Amino acid sequence: MIPLSWYLILAAGLFCLGLYGVLARKNAVAILMGIELMLNAVNINLVAFWRYQHPLELAGQVFAIIVFAVSAAEVAVGLALVISLYRRRRSVVAENMDLLRW
Amino acid sequence: MGILDPISLIADWLEGLFMGWGWPAGLVNLVMTFLGVFLVANFGMLYVIFLIWLERKLAARMQDRIGPNRVGPYGLFQTIADILKLFTKEDTTPDGADKVIFNLAPILAVVSVLMIWAVVPFAEGWIGTDLNVGVLYIVAVGSFGIVATLIAGWSSNNKFALLGAFRTVAQLVSYEVPMVLSLLVPVLLARNMGLGSIVEAQSSWYSIFFFMAPIAALIFFISSIAEVGRTPFDLLEAESEIVAGFHIEYSGAKFAMIFAAEFLHAFTISVLTITLFFGGWQGWGDQFPLVGWAWFMTKAMLAYFTVAWVRTTLPRIRIDHMLDYNWKFLTPLALAVLVVTALLDRLIIDGFGTDNTPWRPAILFAANLLIGWVTVVLLRRRAAQRPPRQVVGAPRPVARPPQPEAEPEAAGD
């Protein structure tokens, strides 16, 4: 009824929206939100392939759970960095972090 | 016999009625599902009316006064009067508030509590949906309430509301940790995350999970009271401290929804406590669903009485004490109970071959007593290490009445 391609195209669309968020937004927190969207797209992809190709094995679900853990860790550290930057430079705009620029 | 299962009776009759009208089977299913949802949601919201009156009467009697007794016999209609008053109040929105979010927050608060009722087993066969991840679903839905609190505080455009919202969310997120850890203990003992299976695993009076894990039950109860935000953990909406916390700017119907959500949440956690630890709807004669429902309501009202009792009796805890209590006491204790229970359960199964022996509650109860005793010893030792409070011995300046001055010698003589 629902072919696999629908899920894959949905995941591709979500990934591209997240990519646009990462590339086109000024605020560092908004960039992190784009990264979250990309990770969710990857998760949808994983679970769709699990369901359609090997529903009786567990590797797909375990992979998705590990991706949950990794994204949680990455958001925690990323937001801690953003808050620490805000304390120093009073700004979270990504373009203003230019101390190392040549 | 049929009357003792009224839900099935009515459901069958309605289904026959709809089929008789020639509706397709899918539509009949959809309508029956909606009716079920309607019933469960409205049961919660209507019961809150009774609960608010009950709480006020209980608090009053414990404080040696009478409580509401004017509106209706014994003041039964007081809550309805309050609801009418709240709904006819002016519905203000603060200047500069984000209107969409401001209106969304109370709805989200009520929805997050009502969604828990979908997985609660009222009696045998009376359950909204027996999810096999019911316990995790409850944790997930609780997080909606946290989001509701945060956006309520933010959208009020009020620094006190924002501050109150931050502190409330810090408390809620902190107390979620021991709550989830102690929720894992009944899951461990029942080997299943579904609430219906957890209730059915407590089939005899000696195998209710309270006997197997009393410390976990207490930790769950305490952290749930903190999750609801009731005294003694209600620093964040105490009128003497931060006016009303995150719901300062809400008036009228929106405040009524937040208020009702809090009371419903208190009843929900008493229902969850008895479902997870006291056998839910199990009791004598529970093969008839109506009797099971009566047992369920009895146990739930006893637990709610305890929640109201705790509220009326204990004073408020300061925020740093509250966070210390959570992170330095409840979380390590919950971890210890979880690890010990898992280990002992495994050893019991390996040793006795089955998990249906009466030795299981006995050994686990003894282990819990041991953990409790060790905890008390450690706490005493820690309290003894703290320097004792100094009793002030030095005389403090005290106001004295002015001494009558010695009369000056008469000027003349």
Add this chain to the structure above:
Amino acid sequence: MTPIQVLFILTSLSLLVSAFMVVTTRNLVRAALWLISSLFMVAVVFVLLDAGFLAVVQVVVYIGAIAILFIFAVMLTRKVMQDTGPQSNSQWWVAGLFSLLLFGGLSWIILGWGGAAQTVPRVTAGDLDNISDLGRALVDPAGYVVPFEVASVLLLAALIGAIVVAWDRN
């Protein structure tokens, strides 16, 4: 159009619209709320894929923890309550073009792949969502215990790292 197809189309439309609002709206708190909506729609997609446990874990981890972290970060890193100025880069059109190209390329590859048209294989429902099997696989030495433990160490490192990085040294 079966009901499942209608449900999928509604869910994916909500998901894509929410994600679009996340990356384009100016008000960052609204962006965080649209992110919560997208994460919830992803959980619905998981339910459609018969991965109920993953759906609930998605709500617990993403909405219950990560989204709240985002809202906190947004609220703590702003000087005023209102938003000022555009929130997009000066090269937003290049990014948009690139994303569209990437989406086009991925869709072309997906539709060109033969296996993409397959429909969901029928499995008896009891075999699918077996949580105890999942739990056993996560701690089985012949299973996935090594990634599980490595993920735990990663979470511990992230926990300590986040506290150290955000420590206020005043």
